[in-house]
Amino acid sequence: MSSTTGTPPPSTHPHSQEGPTHWVLSLSCPDQPGIVAAVAGLLATHGGNITESQQFGDPLTGLFFMRVQVEAATSRDELQTALTTLAHEFDMTWRLDVAGRRVRTVAMVSTAAHCLHDLLFRQRSEGLPVDIVAVVSNHTALADVAAFYGIPFHHVPVTRDTKPQAEARLLELVQELDVELVVLARYMQILSDDLCRTLAGQVINIHHSFLPSFKGARPYAQAHDRGVKLIGATAHYVTGDLDEGPIIEQDVERVDHTRSVEDLVALGQDVERRALARAVRWHAEHRVLLDGHRTIVFR
Template sequence: MTTPDDDARPGTEDPTHWVLSLSCPDRPGIVAAVAGMLAAHGGNIEESQQFGDPLSGLFFMRVQVAATAPEADLRAALGELGERFGMTWELDVAGRRMRTVVMVSTAAHCLHDLLFRQQSEALPVDIVAVVSNHTALADVAAFYGIPFHHVPVTRDTKQQAEARLLELVEETGAELVVLARYMQILSDELCRTLTGRVINIHHSFLPSFKGARPYAQAHDRGVKLIGATAHYVTGDLDEGPIIEQDVERVDHSKRVEDLVALGQDVERRALARAVRWHAEHRVLLDGHRTIVFR
């Protein structure tokens, strides 16, 4: 039998499941400080991963925790901890779907895959817009009920097109932009504005075969493995921090078109994993590298 005061008793609140990710200069006591702060706020750690990088001297940590403390209290405590250890940190509700804009040109396979996985595999994103410099994939977006925005790009209109993209990011509240075979190079200014928030899929196992027609380049070199690379976008073409890579074995009998067909499946897999890990706050930047807690 319950009484009117039951809900007011300490410890009876339903906990909120959080994901905390952080990085800071490595030093003793970080894990103990984080765990102690969470315990002091009614937190029960459900998963914890950490890594100290001897090259950069940085410490990285991802924690999933169920906590009864109000969000404001948790953030205040993290702010104090952050000042003490020089931390960069992020706190989010576990499993929250990240608002995402997908940019495409004419290739449909990555867009189809992301939209399908969003519906069928609980990919933790909410695709709020599809943006393209062509109209070829408008029907794909319409099939899934996603708003489609045609933003043509020419040499003379590139600045206006990127301004429109930023408007759409702001209007939709997008936290992530995915270049799902968007065959345009983003300006340095746009890359800086969206640092750490743009993921690209490159149809090559970077750093090999950068730029255009990588499958033709790979075929010409007689490669035995073809691959795809999902990475964050920076001002340096195809050189942003790598999140995920995947490969398929091939042999001398494969034509360029065979490599393209096999490669498209590799691209889908690598991009979907990178998007999932980013949305689950499993990817932390470490200079020009990434730490990925799988």
């Protein structure tokens, strides 16, 4: 995700200058000659050794996107000052962070446990670079899952009448806990337009890829009735347009007539877990940059 500022996230602490820091720089700007040379030259001037670099120029939007990992002993302030000057020259949107820093995250759930279990397990055992600081739910069904992993659980009921208060409570938690990412891990509530705008580019959702074909209740049963041959899932950023935000990742599983509704549900949940985990990882590693209604993902 690109940012309109180079200000470090609130949870970042000053890094010791005993050795080089591994930084990650992501940026976008109007495409023109000399951008790569300018960025590489700036980093070299400040003693940086580039360890990974990816770039893409979009001929449709005329925008250039770049992600660089670099080892440098220079301070964050020094790099930010230099990048601010460069950004002004190229009309650049950019973000600088410490590579591998765990992004402070809230997971929102309702009653389905598969995505929450998976994220918490991957955080603990597979190096998913997030720090899930709270689980928020409109039900209490998954409180025991949060407790098992030692994560604070917040029950925030939602009704038509209390939705504004519930979203206000969520924003309070985001601010109190210095949250940088909200993951809707099968949270079965629609966020308001105001909340989507407030948290633009900071909320990731997962849903089955049947949409818009099988809306409403029991989508897997509807899909089974129609004899689908593929099931899948889509992870995307949340916008005010329901389930139409920029897509980060999709995954599918082939099925046939022998599969029961229960089989489709189980396979679908597995696909949802995989797609969501990849989307969260790529976001946390600053590999996802917004390009209008779509994303550029540097894998």
